[in-house]
Amino acid sequence: MPAPCIFPPTTRAVHRIDPALLRTLAQAMDAVWQLSARHAARAGALTELGDIDLPDTAPTTEDAQHLEAIAPLYLAHELEQAGLLRTAELVAGLFASGAITQPLGPSAQLIADFWWGRRERLSEAERQQLFAQVFEPQGFYLLMQALCGALSDQLDNPPRASDVHAQVVLHEAAEALGGWLVPRAVGMAAFAAQDIVHALSQATHFLRDRLLLTAFGVHDLWGLLETVGSTQGQGTAAIRQHVELGRQGTTVLAWLAGAVPAGYAFDPASAQGRQLMAAAYAWRMTWERVRGSVPGSSQAGMPASAGNPLPAAVGLPAA
Template structure:
């Protein structure tokens, strides 16, 4: 009896390094590089809205999403560490050959005076997504999204949950529309581009080997610690930024109404439900909550 040949070995392709981070960056780039975004930046009104956002304010809301993602990467220490590494390369401290990464490092260092400084980036974040009111409102919005994830009890219409979601979505949209000024819209595009440029060399294996590490975030932690850059919980910041960006992009498309319904069977709705739940999982214990009936983000003058 002749035995059959053994089956070919199954080769499982390795997971793409930093895949989740790169997908989130791709989404941020797609947002700030969209033709509609560019047209809106060119013709945006420099007068801030004083009421609930109108349809033309969608660009402001869309800009808040990559800004939130960028602020999370800032907390993780990505751009400050990239600037430090580029400076070390320019000064000749890094002597190992780095191949194509050398040109990327050179270009990043050469453009250092054209980029927003760390202080300027922080000022943008502070106005838009690091305001004390933002976190409680974001938590309330994510909880309202998550409330529609489960099946309804028999006989329930879900109207209460839909109205609650619409209320919190409208409050957050009004809050962001009042704070995302034209400079923030333009800054979002610039900062996301800088993050993309930084990751192009920070993920390079030869550069990581020059610091005796084999991981992007280990490089951030090592290089940042030597310069006093706080980089703790980098991956937690990244996950929080990814999830928050997803929720805020959904908000830009659904800024509010009489009621908002999510369908747990619809893939696009499941995506925002998962993002909201992941964001909530990253909230520190004891974080403040938004009021049940949110007030206008800024007092309106008659």
């Protein structure tokens, strides 16, 4: 009989998974399902097109529909770097092999379903290849940082919605990132977003189960990710930073897709505007801490940080 899969209990403080991340994941699921429904008639044709190199151009209203797949796919990209699906696949494999002997209640069926469906979804190598194509580090992060800087710099005290210079900088940054992403958002992107985000939803359901966490001797999902990540030299800080990048970046990229028809205009004084600026600021500050560890994210030509754009006004602590 296989030995029980028990790790020594830890003494770390308990940190529950961020409810905001779960809401973001649920919103991503809703977005990819709506996108899939709207483009069901065209999905086969888009898949057949595959990867096509197209020149970067300013996105059109039609392009904005393709960009809708980018936000949930980016969330999946950063959660991939945090090791969430890798952890889920390892746990499911241990369960299938009989190495987890503790009764897991209803989660046992969830894990079994996840394991049985492994051949129907993209493998880790396929996911990594897709992410590398869509979010090519040499291009994406430079443009994303520029957009997040332009968004957070819209904040002033009091807000100046009529600041023409800031609006021009924002328009140029949004147009540059949108135009860069459009040719990467067609083909497999919409299908992959649906496939991967669905897998993430399945994984978070059983990875948060108390009986499973007890079986591994950890307090929460973070402890489980740390246990697996530590075998690959990934620490707690890196895991949480990638999760934060995904959560905040999803807000910015969802706005980008929806803002194309309006010329990227938004009201900095509105509740939605302040939420957007807060997300952009949080993404930029997190990226400042992460970027040195992301392979291929060359900093040549990276604009200097604009500093702290009045973080207290958007409810964020000073860096």
